[in-house]
Amino acid sequence: MTPYSPPLRDITFVLRELAGLDEIAGLPGFEDATSDVVQSVLDEAGRIASQVLAPLNQTGDQQGIRRENGTVKTPDGWRQAYRTLTEGNWIGLSCPQEFGGMGLPGVVDAAVSEMWQAANMAFSLCPMLTQGAINAIRTCGDEALQAKYLPRLVSGEWAGTMNLSEAAAGSDLGAIRTKAVRKDGHYLVSGQKIFITYGDHDLTENIIHLVLARTPDAPVGVKGISLFAVPKMLIGDDGKTIRRNDVQCLSLEHKLGIHASPTAVLSFGEKEGAIGFLIGDENRGLEYMFVMMNHARLNVGLQGLAIAERAYQQARAYAQERIQGRPIGCSAPSAIVDHPDVRRMLMGMKAEIEAMRALAYLAAAALDRAQAHPLPAERDAAKRYAELLNPIVKGWCTERGFEIASTGVQIHGGTGYIESTGAAQHLRDARITTIYEGTTGIQANDLINRKILKDGGLTLDRSLDDAGKTARELAQHDDPILQDIGNALNRAVGDAHRASRWLQDVAAEDPRQAAAAGVPLLLLLGTVLGGHEMARAARLAVIRAAETDTDQGFYRTKLKTAWHYAEAILPRSSGLLGTIIRGSRTVMVLDREEL
Template sequence: MSVYSAPLRDMAFTMKEVAGLDAVCAQPGFEETSPDLVEAILEEAGRFASGVLDPLNWPGDQQGARWDNGVVHAADGFKQAYAQFCETGWNGMPAATEFGGQGLPTLVSTAVLEMWKSSNMAFSLCQMLTLGAVEALARHGSPELQQRFLPKMVSGQWTGTMNLTEPQAGSDLSAIRSRAVPEGDHYRITGTKIFITWGEHDMAENIVHLVLARLPDAPEGVKGISLFVCPKYLVNADGSLGERNDLMCSSIEHKLGIHASPTAVMSFGDQGGAIGYLVGEAHKGLGYMFTMMNHARLNVGLEGVAISERAYQRARAYAIERVQGRTLTEGSRGIIGHPDVRRMLMDMKARVEAMRALAYYAAGQMDRAHGHTDATVRQQSQAMVDLLIPVVKGWCTETAQQVVADGVQVHGGMGFIEETGAAQYVRDARITTIYEGTTGIQANDLIGRKLAREGGVTMKALMRTMSADAHRLSEHPDASLRQLGQGLQRGLDALSQATDWLLTVGTQQPAASAAGAVPYLKLSGTVIGGWLMSRSAEAAQAQLSGAAGDEGFLSAKVGTALHFLHHMLVEAPAWRDRVVNGASSTLALREDQF
């Protein structure tokens, strides 16, 4: 079995040179987040990920979570690991200090979360959902609800969930039927929710469910949905746990992957109604739930990065160790000496580093949007976050499918055998394109809310920044950087043409625009990823020229950026053509012709 090792050097480099860690840490509230502290956090997180979480990854997948008459038992070792995770303070690291968290920048917590997701994605999902629920309550809950629930959720004593989906209401939340009837200072909730990640388990003493439901006087559609907090065990006035609430896990799903993460079917109110408490104002629940979507979608995109990193590490180790046939590369005994194996490994490495750069860059923009001293910068950064999030979520998770598939291919026939571990990454990665909105939903959000609604203002501002970098690099004295600048400009030309088409023809032909939405998302991710890889290469080359740093790592950054240019960024014109010319064939057939 493979052993995960956190790529600390690349994480630190990307945080500093791509995402602007120094500027983020200079913001009010982050002054104590020194480079030494960040380095220490990354190193300790890496040790926990590789020493505690990684050894549970494959056994947890093989055993899975177990349901027994409404009770769900976590895979062996998970409960002990979770206790250690909370005792060492990792659970609340990204949360606000007022509720017991550490209040670190989103950029720093993003790097740490990548390690949890790489080492054990199923385990990491519990914290991810808890922190999403924490954010919703912190933003919209009353002070009384915050004091009752948040400290123990931040510490990890209690975990949290989000209950949106119902059997008849998947992505269309306007079809939600769960009901909430007022009763004194609380509500009685009835209904069934499905696909509830970590909706029931035995790792924490209480589970706090955030539930979307309708009040009796609610209007139809999404404007009639309210948000309620509904704990597994009711909480007494002194903070102690009271009686069991009227909710239960009626089953858990049998899934393609993430077997150790229980995906629950939750039944509320079988005995008269589960007690819940209204969060914020009535009928505004969907908006409240979506306030945490940027973080949730960033984190799912990060899962694409993380599982790809793990697949790459496993494939690289196997290629070095496996001896098969006569190699064509001097100094190599293993199959890494075969050019086609090197091609796949370079593809994996380049894609992983581009995805990491995009995710970290978006996280850094989140920090600026939240805490920069200049209101204009905050506004511009928030607009950039809004634009980038569907790209992070959609492009990183779709790209991960190729990376994990290449990981199996590097192993050859052994990749199809469960014991090598490569197959698990394919199964685990598959859900990431569906979580928190499918790729199609992300793409429609990108071309609709984030592009057409504002007339392309933020995308064009980003393209101007990328174009300035491309122009500068195109005139650089270093030949490699000149190549990157010229290739980036060609990619930008394709993105600009596709953007203009969507903003003109696409707005008048909504079906044609939607048919090109996913290709446009992939075009955006490819070009932005190429831009950030070019920035990485420029920073690495500057350090090399100054005789500073690790020559092997820095020269590899330049070489990997060039590989992304020659093998991925060159696809930009093809993605443009799919957007501009592809709709007619997509929409050509009648329904009876399929």
């Protein structure tokens, strides 16, 4: 078992100084998010993460999930840990109070989610999916449906799932074949769904499956998909469960990682038909599912950040303990943390993690503003910004998160390759994050088509202009480190602007070339926008350090970490730019048979 120490100081800094928590707390609906409340929520969430969830992470991985007598058993201790969440009303943290939630901003939920995913990702997928189901029903379901399902989902008595994939319909949801036929005020759903996370388990008495399916006369493709709530246990008018619905868990997957998270093949309607309830209108299922997916995508981005933080903490502890060799400039054998190459790895991990945290929380804060700001223009701007950041946070934080988890193994040397060390589990767990809820390629498609090209690059340019402004201001600052950061950011923003212009030039005449550039462009933008947040953090650190006597250590560390990000991480932008503008045109030069 490796400990997890919630990085509360940096979390609080990012929430308050970068993501604008105080301003968000002033928006209508978030009145309860006082400074005291937020701090005690974070403290308690951190305590649960480190004391309840983290100790179950490795044992969960080792035990995995078992099927016994038709039920799916979670590992030892998981039911009790789940009760801790429900007793504290944690699942409803950001749900309105009318449904039993705590009504806190989503950005606070993001911070809590980071800690829980870091502590135990396989476990925390369960509440994460329930929150997604809550969002979808809240946003798209009618009042009756909301009254029926929301209170028990919010309380955590019931769990929720997302049922999208079928054997022949993964990234392409237009190919979905699951059927839903109207009958007696509900629908009979039949078909098979795969890769259903927490598709069956013993943590709750009921599971509400949100299922994409087609009605008989639906248009072909994505325009003919509807969304249904299909409970595992049917519910009577009194709200009590009556009997099993016709939903079977056929099998569980044996996966590379997240061994304790049940990934199920679910069969709907093998016998009499699974009873389901339409959410919203027919044929708008994909639109509704996106509500859930966008939440899930932000949260998967947070998983990338979270596992990176966990892997970093473990590697740091090992590097500070493990005596090996005589580092340059040391007169005696010393801990490997003093070897420049080990330090390079740790420093890079730390810098990227802090940038990822800043960008992910910013995306969550933008969603809060988009939802709650009183001014329509502000809501609209926040919505566009949140939509731009969504695929970047999902794609960039997970790609980097996996790489950082792998670096964590590397720092351990041969010990990292031994499973009992625990470092390899982070790598295995992290590997799914670039795949589920839309692969990085799917995120990149979303980014270039719906988030950049659709508005002529306006939202992106605005973000990059902001970054460029920060860069120029810092380059003029008295502090030489801030100058360095400003100059480095300026170069990187220039690269990002060039890539954006190239994309817009090339997209019309050669859309395949534009598509081929999607992933490197996503990574470039993550690197640069994350770098902007680190630059802002550095400037604030200088300001705060001058204002106060406390926390000098934190601010000095933040400044230097941002410096390293600027000098060691931001230069990647030039390599990515080259790959984008030169390398995209040679992606399709071979016939597929020549590969």
